[in-house]
Amino acid sequence: xxxxxxxxxxxxxxxxxxxxxxxxxxxxxxxxxxxxxxxxxxxxxxxxxxxxxxxxxxxxxxxxxxxxxxxxxxxxxxxxxxxxxxxxxxxxxxxxxxxxxxxxxxxxxxxxxxxxxxxxx
Numbered sequence: 484x485x486x487x488x489x490x491x492x493x494x495x496x497x498x499x500x501x502x503x504x505x506x507x508x509x510x511x512x513x514x515x516x517x518x519x520x521x522x523x524x525x526x527x528x529x530x531x532x533x534x535x536x537x538x539x540x541x542x543x544x545x546x547x548x549x550x551x552x553x554x555x556x557x558x559x560x561x562x563x564x565x566x567x568x569x570x571x572x573x574x575x576x577x578x579x580x581x582x583x584x585x586x587x588x589x590x591x592x593x594x595x596x597x598x599x600x601x602x603x604x
Contacts, residue, residue: 499541502601505553507535510595519599533574533594534558540601551581551601557589 502524509518509530522528527536539554557575575589579598589596 498544498547499552500544500603502540502542502603504602504604505537505540505555506599506602507537507555508595508597508599509533510597512593512595523604529560530596531594532560532562533591533596534560535596542601549582551598553579553598553601555579555596555598557596559591 505522505524507520507522507528509520510516511531518530520528520530522535522537524537524540527534529535534557536556536558537553538556540551541553542551543549554577555575556573558572559574574591575596577587579587579596581598581600584597
C-alpha cells in the first residue's frame with residue numbers, strides 16, 4: 484500500500500508492509516490483568532466479554548519513521564448468550580496506531596485495547 488506525502492514541497496511515496504499478525508495488549512481495569520495476544524489478520528480473539536477482529540495490519544519499513552497501524556473491530560458480547568454475528572453492533576470500529584494509542588482507541592469502562600505491533604509470522 485503506497486501513500487503519497489508532501490515533505491519540503493516534494494511529493495514522496497511512503498510504503499507500508501502488510502503483515503499477517505497484530506500484537507495487541509489487553510487490560511482488564513477491574514482485575515488489573517494485562518494480556519498480550521497475537522491475532523491473525525482476518526481472524527479474531529476474545530478477552531473477557533470482548534470479541535476483537537483484526538481486518539488489516541501494516542508497518543513501515545525500517546528506513547522510515549516507525550509506525551504500526553491496524554483496522555480493528557471490537558464487539559462486547561456481554562455475559563448473556565452471544566448474539567449472531569449479523570446482529571452484533573460494533574463497540575469500536577477503526578484504525579489504531581501503535582505510536583499514538585490515545586488518538587483512536589477503545590473507550591470502555593472495564594477494558595483497554597492497545598496495538599503494540601504488526602509482524603509477519
